[in-house]
Amino acid sequence: MPTGTPCRPALTYVSFLHELLFHLAGGQSARTVPPGAPLLLPVADDFRDDRFVMVGPEGLRFDIETVGDSPGRLARLADTQLPGHYALVPRQVTADGPGPAEHFVVTMDPRESTLDRLDQATRGRLAAGGRLDFVADQDELREAIDESAPRSEIWYLVLLLFLGLLLGEVVMTRRMVRGGYRQEASTS
Numbered sequence: 001m002p003t004g005t006p007c008r009p010a011l012t013y014v015s016f017l018h019e020l021l022f023h024l025a026g027g028q029s030a031r032t033v034p035p036g037a038p039l040l041l042p043v044a045d046d047f048r049d050d051r052f053v054m055v056g057p058e059g060l061r062f063d064i065e066t067v068g069d070s071p072g073r074l075a076r077l078a079d080t081q082l083p084g085h086y087a088l089v090p091r092q093v094t095a096d097g098p099g100p101a102e103h104f105v106v107t108m109d110p111r112e113s114t115l116d117r118l119d120q121a122t123r124g125r126l127a128a129g130g131r132l133d134f135v136a137d138q139d140e141l142r143e144a145i146d147e148s149a150p151r152s153e154i155w156y157l158v159l160l161l162f163l164g165l166l167l168g169e170v171v172m173t174r175r176m177v178r179g180g181y182r183q184e185a186s187t188s
Contacts, residue, residue, distance in 0.1 A: 057084030
């Protein structure tokens with residue numbers, strides 16, 4: 001094989017293997033959903049939704065509902081706006097223990113990462129009440145930073161005070177060592 005080829009067999013095999021494992025690992029699992037998509041779990045006919053609760057992020061508890069008829073009966077949680085880990089667990093611990101939990105994940109909303117410009121309506125809503133101020137260019141940003149910066153800095157005064165205390169300690173220690181440790185003779 002010529003050395004100038006852009007595709008080497010070992011490197012393409014690694015990429016292929018990575019993608020194959022990702023596909024086989026269930027990248028399209030129904031237990032990993034985007035925000036707003038319901039969490040669905042196939043359940044048995046004798047499943048009672050009042051005996052289970054969905055524990056979400058921060059320990060929040062959500063009630064579930066049962067939808068459908070047998071054999072396609074599903075336990076469903078529709079309120080999945082918070083990203084994070086969810087677990088379906090029994091409300092009451094039985095004598096056999098809590099039993100196995102069913103785990104789900106709600107992913108982060110990718111729209112939160114878009115850096116698109118805001119439209120005028122959104123800008124007006126965010127700027128209402130003085131909660132947020134928008135700047136037009138770098139000069140306006142620098143002016144805003146300069147206005148909010150403290151007028152006087154005192155860190156150098158604190159540093160000088162600290163250095164003065166250290167110097168005073170050195171002077172006092174030298175005097176004590178130079179003079180020796182005088183002990184008064186006891187008259188006993």
